[in-house]
Amino acid sequence: MGSFIATRLVRLVATLLAVSFLTFLLVNLLPGDAINALIPIEAQQDQEYVAQVRAEWGLDDPMLVRYGKWLGDAVRGDLGDSIVTSRAVSSEIAHRIPVTGELMIVTVIFSVLLAVPLGVMSAYREGSRLDQFISGGAQFALSVPGFVAGLLFIYVFAMKLGWFPATGWTRISNSISGNLMTVTLPALSLSVIEVAVYTRVVRSDLVTTLKEDYILSARSKGLKDGFILFRHALRPSSLTLITVVGLNIGLLLGGTVVVEFLFALPGLGKRLLDAIFQRDFMMVQGITVFVAMVYVVVNTLVDLVYLVVDPRIRKAD
Amino acid sequence: MDTALDPAAPTEAARRPWIRRFVSKMPWTTRFCASWLIVIVGAAVFADLIPGLADPNYQGFLFGDGVTNEGPSLTHFLGTDNNSRDILARIVYGARVSLIVALAAVFMGVVFGGFFGSMVGFVRGRTDSTVMAVVDVILAFPGLVLLLTVVTLLGRRDLVVIATVIGFLSIPPYTRVARANALSISRREFVTAARAIGTRKRTILFREVIPNVLPTLLAYAMVNAAVIILLEGALAFLGLSVEPPTSSWGTMVNASRVDLQINVWPAIWPSLALVFTVYSLNNVGDWLRRLRSVRSAAL
Amino acid sequence: MVDQAANSPLLKVDDLRTTFTIPAGDVKAVRGVSFSLDRGRTLGIVGESGSGKTVLARSVMRLNLGTNVTTTGTAVFEGTDVLTRSPAEMRQLWGTEMAMVFQDPMTSLNPLVRVQRQVTEHLCRHLNLNRSEARQAAVDLLREVRIPDPETRLRSFPHELSGGMRQRVCIAVALACAPSLLFADEPTTALDVTVQHQILNLLSREQADREMAMVLVTHDLGVVAGRTDDTMVMYAGTVVEHAPTASLFADMRHPYSEALMRSIPRTSLPSHTRLAAITGRPPDLIDPPTGCDFSPRCPYVQDQCVNEEPPLVETDDPTHRLACWTPVGSPEARVAFEKNLAAGLQQAVAVDLSAAPSSTGGVDG
Numbered sequence: 001m002g003s004f005i006a007t008r009l010v011r012l013v014a015t016l017l018a019v020s021f022l023t024f025l026l027v028n029l030l031p032g033d034a035i036n037a038l039i040p041i042e043a044q045q046d047q048e049y050v051a052q053v054r055a056e057w058g059l060d061d062p063m064l065v066r067y068g069k070w071l072g073d074a075v076r077g078d079l080g081d082s083i084v085t086s087r088a089v090s091s092e093i094a095h096r097i098p099v100t101g102e103l104m105i106v107t108v109i110f111s112v113l114l115a116v117p118l119g120v121m122s123a124y125r126e127g128s129r130l131d132q133f134i135s136g137g138a139q140f141a142l143s144v145p146g147f148v149a150g151l152l153f154i155y156v157f158a159m160k161l162g163w164f165p166a167t168g169w170t171r172i173s174n175s176i177s178g179n180l181m182t183v184t185l186p187a188l189s190l191s192v193i194e195v196a197v198y199t200r201v202v203r204s205d206l207v208t209t210l211k212e213d214y215i216l217s218a219r220s221k222g223l224k225d226g227f228i229l230f231r232h233a234l235r236p237s238s239l240t241l242i243t244v245v246g247l248n249i250g251l252l253l254g255g256t257v258v259v260e261f262l263f264a265l266p267g268l269g270k271r272l273l274d275a276i277f278q279r280d281f282m283m284v285q286g287i288t289v290f291v292a293m294v295y296v297v298v299n300t301l302v303d304l305v306y307l308v309v310d311p312r313i314r315k316a317d
Numbered sequence: 318m319d320t321a322l323d324p325a326a327p328t329e330a331a332r333r334p335w336i337r338r339f340v341s342k343m344p345w346t347t348r349f350c351a352s353w354l355i356v357i358v359g360a361a362v363f364a365d366l367i368p369g370l371a372d373p374n375y376q377g378f379l380f381g382d383g384v385t386n387e388g389p390s391l392t393h394f395l396g397t398d399n400n401s402r403d404i405l406a407r408i409v410y411g412a413r414v415s416l417i418v419a420l421a422a423v424f425m426g427v428v429f430g431g432f433f434g435s436m437v438g439f440v441r442g443r444t445d446s447t448v449m450a451v452v453d454v455i456l457a458f459p460g461l462v463l464l465l466t467v468v469t470l471l472g473r474r475d476l477v478v479i480a481t482v483i484g485f486l487s488i489p490p491y492t493r494v495a496r497a498n499a500l501s502i503s504r505r506e507f508v509t510a511a512r513a514i515g516t517r518k519r520t521i522l523f524r525e526v527i528p529n530v531l532p533t534l535l536a537y538a539m540v541n542a543a544v545i546i547l548l549e550g551a552l553a554f555l556g557l558s559v560e561p562p563t564s565s566w567g568t569m570v571n572a573s574r575v576d577l578q579i580n581v582w583p584a585i586w587p588s589l590a591l592v593f594t595v596y597s598l599n600n601v602g603d604w605l606r607r608l609r610s611v612r613s614a615a616l
Numbered sequence: 617m618v619d620q621a622a623n624s625p626l627l628k629v630d631d632l633r634t635t636f637t638i639p640a641g642d643v644k645a646v647r648g649v650s651f652s653l654d655r656g657r658t659l660g661i662v663g664e665s666g667s668g669k670t671v672l673a674r675s676v677m678r679l680n681l682g683t684n685v686t687t688t689g690t691a692v693f694e695g696t697d698v699l700t701r702s703p704a705e706m707r708q709l710w711g712t713e714m715a716m717v718f719q720d721p722m723t724s725l726n727p728l729v730r731v732q733r734q735v736t737e738h739l740c741r742h743l744n745l746n747r748s749e750a751r752q753a754a755v756d757l758l759r760e761v762r763i764p765d766p767e768t769r770l771r772s773f774p775h776e777l778s779g780g781m782r783q784r785v786c787i788a789v790a791l792a793c794a795p796s797l798l799f800a801d802e803p804t805t806a807l808d809v810t811v812q813h814q815i816l817n818l819l820s821r822e823q824a825d826r827e828m829a830m831v832l833v834t835h836d837l838g839v840v841a842g843r844t845d846d847t848m849v850m851y852a853g854t855v856v857e858h859a860p861t862a863s864l865f866a867d868m869r870h871p872y873s874e875a876l877m878r879s880i881p882r883t884s885l886p887s888h889t890r891l892a893a894i895t896g897r898p899p900d901l902i903d904p905p906t907g908c909d910f911s912p913r914c915p916y917v918q919d920q921c922v923n924e925e926p927p928l929v930e931t932d933d934p935t936h937r938l939a940c941w942t943p944v945g946s947p948e949a950r951v952a953f954e955k956n957l958a959a960g961l962q963q964a965v966a967v968d969l970s971a972a973p974s975s976t977g978g979v980d981g
């Protein structure tokens with residue numbers, strides 16, 4: 001078990017290094033000189049000034065040297081400063097994490113709470129009308145992107161019914177109810193696809209599990225179906241669900257970019273978009289690496305959860 | 318090659334009943350979805366030839382020849398957008414972007430991902446761990462974020478760039494799927510047998526492994542194409558897919574937001590086109606997969 | 617306990633038929649089986665793999681999963697027809713009145729649930745025991761099935777036990793609520809040869825101690841020999857021979873039973889000696905052959921067999937039922953066999969070649 005964790009950690013660090021280096025490479029090799037973001041085009045006539053700024057930002061060093069410097073700072077939590085606002089990238093990220101984080105957590109909780117009963121009902125009555133309805137609905141929901149769902153929700157619940165604000169964000173520290181009002185529609189928009197994905201996973205996994213001998217043997221003991229479903233069958237499926245939630249974090253992170261843009265939420269995705277439009281390469285690089293890190297860490301955690309929940313793996317080591 | 322001499326090539330007559338049998342097994346929803354896909358592909362390919370289809374970029378109101386935000390009418394079946402452009406025409410031409418991007422992704426994924434995956438799954442060892450390490454790293458980026466970063470930093474955003482970038486990013490998932498299949502195929506008897514009689518590795522790879530991986534990859538491609546179209550839609554919605562005035566469904570949905578209070582049609586039509594196309598791909602893809610799994614279970 | 621219906625059988629199955637509807641057609645897995653079983657008695661059901669033994673046992677227990685199953689006929693258990701009971705009524709029977717031990721202890725225990733919960737969860741439900749009582753009951757049960765160090769074992773997960781231990785746990789689970797009827801469906805097929813005997817002996821001892829009726833399902837005639845009161849031989853979903861075990865072994869009448877007899881693994885032979893497998897394959901259950909189902913494989917086959925289906929009837933001994941036109945040992949059978957051998961019929965030739973070692977018959981204990 002110890003060595004399992006150790007290999008996972010080594011892989012985590014290696015992946016992070018590779019990801020950060022690739023991002024750095026992308027940002028620095030691709031066209032679009034950072035100097036354009038630093039100095040207005042008109043001011044670039046002044047060669048001396050340009051040279052001074054280049055030196056100041058280290059733009060003339062060999063790329064590996066610059067990566068080394070950047071990495072050295074990064075492990076100490078310093079992802080550099082925004083070229084546009086001069087604020088530290090790390091503090092910008094820290095400032096926006098609560099928004100994106102809350103959005104994702106609310107989405108996952110809501111989706112799991114909805115998907116588990118749907119998937120269980122669907123699998124329990126495999127092939128029935130109910131199953132066809134749920135499976136068909138999930139297949140449809142899987143085809144509705146966040147921005148379409150979001151726009152629909154804005155039109156119906158904000159514009160027509162006026163129940164929720166169409167855009168904006170209230171921090172939870174300012175007002176809990178206000179925060180709930182602003183998180184509801186964005187989280188619902190993100191949930192449409194997540195619910196569909198989770199429901200399908202729970203259903204297909206449970207359908208297989210329900211054919212296992214140990215389910216038959218539980219039935220032959222006279223246990224109630226509900227008890228068998230939730231105490232015997234759902235347990236292995238919950239492992240699969242945890243994995244899929246972890247793997248889906250990438251999709252969800254992408255979704256938050258779109259939804260934060262649509263609902264004008266001051267989250268990480270919106271910040272990334274702004275940075276992209278402003279060609280703020282330090283910010284783009286910092287956020288991308290950070291997001292990749294979250295993704296890799298979450299997936300490592302998923303593996304560790306497996307280790308705790310599944311006794312067979314715990315023993316295998 | 319003369320097909321008449323090739324016993325493997327089915328004649329036209331022999332093929333038709335097979336397709337009919339194939340279609341007759343489809344549930345009605347799947348039939349409907351397949352029809353929609355045929356319609357949308359046909360419209361995108363022959364957009365320029367469709368009689369009476371308006372110019373997608375003609376802004377009539379500038380010339381006193383059209384109204385902005387017009388509802389569906391006989392001249393504009395789906396109405397006009399806030400620049401008085403014909404929505405139907407923009408949807409048809411927008412389908413081109415979605416489909417070309419999806420096609421590029423599937424093509425690059427199947428060709429390169431299929432090859433790399435089959436190869437490393439077959440030869441294993443060092444090559445395998447190296448290639449899969451690279452794949453893992455690329456997959457460690459959340460797709461949309463990586464796409465945003467790459468597309469933006471490239472600076473240019475024409476269809477070729479978008480399609481190439483998305484296509485390139487599709488290679489890793491296909492590599493994974495191909496490798497998983499190649500692993501199990503490499504353990505099957507016919508591969509072992511080929512090895513035992515001393516067939517060259519490259520021959521086995523191209524004659525035995527890749528042909529057996531391909532069907533699975535193509536079933537995956539259906540579902541993957543749906544994901545790609547959603548991805549392009551999101552990118553366009555964020556204003557980061559092909560440059561205006563080229564129309565793309567996501568761009569249209571984004572543009573519709575301005576006048577949503579007064580006219581919902583420009584939001585509804587491209588959304589429906591997107592959702593139905595993606596749904597059709599998912600539906601037909603799922604059906605193909607079920608068919609395959611039923612068949613392999615029956616063996 | 618025994619008084620209310622002492623003379624009526626515990627279980628009486630009549631013309632039971634179970635069919636699975638699949639895309640290729642209707643699989644008639646059980647085709648009109650009738651038998652009865654008295655309290656405290658044991659019945660062996662023997663047949664090749666695929667002959668419908670599992671489906672029969674599960675049909676009687678109403679444990680056939682899936683929506684594509686239809687079962688007709690009657691299975692009267694303790695006075696009422698099981699097949700007409702509601703699911704809730706079945707749940708009352710399961711565990712308390714009828715229990716089952718499955719073939720593979722590897723898969724019939726939930727890998728993610730500790731032994732203790734798997735042994736006690738239905739105790740709590742059926743007998744209303746509280747936690748500590750259930751725990752004590754579980755310890756007693758594990759001790760009864762000869763699992764050493766039961767307290768520790770209760771905290772184990774199934775994968776931490778050996779195959780034999782796992783099957784003992786399954787037996788403990790089945791016995792927990794003292795059922796009056798136990799189905800043991802090939803309880804030793806998945807186990808090492810060395811532990812097979814121990815498990816069979818455990819089952820026999822528990823059956824005798826508890827005066828519980830038991831149906832022992834197996835593909836191996838050697839398993840039922842000396843262990844069950846009666847033996848029923850099944851082929852392609854039907855009963856072909858049914859007799860008290862002792863008289864079956866003393867006077868085996870059906871060609872299929874004889875063929876099964878020839879395929880018993882013998883400890884006296886080196887372990888890799890090829891068994892005389894039965895020539896040919898079991899028939900298609902979607903579209904069974906006309907006449908006797910065994911006719912394509914039977915060394916004694918003659919014209920009547922192909923045209924007419926032999927009914928299951930009592931022989932001169934009323935406890936011995938048989939479905940065959942020319943039973944083994946009859947003069948007609950000898951004639952038919954000679955004729956088939958002369959004609960070079962494959963199944964006759966195969967029997968003749970392996971006839972010498974098995975002709976001595978009798979396997980006991």
Ligand SMILES: Nc1ncnc2c1ncn2[C@@H]1O[C@H](COP(=O)(O)OP(=O)(O)O)[C@@H](O)[C@H]1O
Binds near residue numbers: 645665667668670682
């Ligand atoms: N769920 C099912 N669907 C279709 N056919 C089945 C199903 N279960 C069993 N069968 C068929 O019923 C026949 C008898 O199976 P079974 O009772 O398991 O045989 P045995 O236990 O004697 O080895 C087999 O031919 C099998 O294919």
Ligand code: SF4
Binds near residue numbers: 871910911921942
């Ligand atoms: S009826 Fe004929 S074919 Fe059938 S078992 Fe008897 S002898 Fe053989």
Ligand SMILES: [Mg+2]
Binds near residue numbers: 666671802
């Ligand atoms: Mg069986």
